[in-house]
Amino acid sequence: MNDPSSFYDNTDTASEGQVNTIPIPVEIVSEEEMAFIEAALASTRPLLSSTPSFSSSSLSSSPARLALVSALPSVLSPLRKPTGSLHSAACSRPLPVPPDIEDSAGPAPPKSLLHQFRSRRGLTVTDITATEWCEKQMEFVLLHGKPKRTEAMKAGSDRHTQLEKEVVEKVEVPIKSVEDSWALKFMNFIVGANQLMFEGLTRELPVIGVVEGVWMIGVIDEIRTPINEATLHPILVDTKTRYKATRPSEAQKRNARLQLMCYKYLWDNLVADTFPTDHFFNHFNLNPLYILSGDVKEYIVSLGFSAKTLEDVFTYFRDTCCLLSPSQGQLLLRRQILPLASLPSSRYELQSDHSLLEEYHFSYDAVWFKIQIQECLKFWLGERDANYVSQAERWKCQFCAFTAKCPLIATSNKRAE
C-alpha cells in the first residue's frame, strides 16, 4: 500500500480521491534552479545578449520561460495494466475502440502500423525521421520494442537539456486528464512563442499539425528571430552533436534536413492560423469544455493567463498564432563535437569548449518534403511493406540492433546459392 510502485497500478479504480492522495512535491522553483536563474541573470547569456529592453518589468523578473511538465498523471498510464490491453478499464474515459478490435480470433487483415501504434497520439517528427532512416528498423522498433540507448544518444540528450536550460525553466505540474496534458502543451507553445517574439529566441517548442492527412507532433529544437535584420521571419535551428570530428554522412544530413522541414511545415501551418480545432478535439477525443485541474489552472495563472477549460487555452493559442510570422525558407543545422572523453560522469561539464564543427544552411524544398512524407506514409498506412535500406546505405545495418532478425542480412549472407 505504501509501495510507490502502486502509483502506477491502475488495476484499481483510479478515483480522483486516489489521485489527490499522491504526494507530489510541487516546487515552483527549486533552490538549484533558483541559483541557476540568478546566475543566468548575473552572467551574460550570449544568445540573449541582443535582447531589447522593455518598459515592462515583468520580463526582466523572469528571464527564463516557464515550461510546464506533466507529472504523474495516473489516468495517462493505462499501459501498465498487466493484461496488456491497450485500453485499460481504469482509464477514466476510454478512447473509442474500432468495432473490429475484439475480432482478434479471425484472420482479419493486419491493421496499418499507424492505426495499431499511433492512432491515439499521432505520428511524431521522430517517427518520420526514423522511418526515413530505415523502414525495416522502424518496423522492428514498433513490433519488438526499442533497443538500448547508446552513449552517443545520451550525450546528445544531455547537450540538448543544457541548451534548453539556458532559456527555459521547467516546472512540474500534476495533471489528472489528457485535457490537462494538452493544455500544458499548448501553454508551452504560447509561452515559447512569446519568448521568441520578445527575446528573439526560444527552445524546445512543441508544435502540432496535419501533414498529408496525418496528425503529427514534434518539438522544435530552437527558433530565433533575427532582431537586427529587416525580416521578421524566424529561423528554425537544430543542433546535432557528434563524438567524432568526421563529416556526417549524406544519409544523416538528409535525415536532419527532413526533420527540420517537418518543423517548418508544422510551424508555418500554425502561424497560418488555420488550425483545425474541431478536427483536433475529435481526433484526440478531447472535451473542450473539460474543467482543467486546479494545479493546471494555477500554473496558467502564474504565466499571466487565466483559463478554466481547454477551450479557453485554445483561445489564447489561436490569438498567439495570429501574431507569428512564417519561418524562413533557409533552415539551419548546427553540428557540434562533444569532447572525446565524454564519459557519463563528465557529460554535465561540457559548458566550456563547445567547438562548433559546422553550420549548414539549406533551403526548404516543398516538393521533396511532400514526396518524402508520402513515401513514409505508405509504410505507416500499410500500403506497402517496409523497405530495406538501399545497397549504398547498407552500412547503416552496422548500427542496427535488429540485424539478427532482419531478412535483409539473412539473404545477403546466403546469397551463395
Next chain:
DNA sequence: ATTGCTGAAAGG
C-alpha cells in the same frame, strides 16, 4: 520493451 514515468528526441 531505453531514458527519470505518460512524451519527443537523442545518434547512426
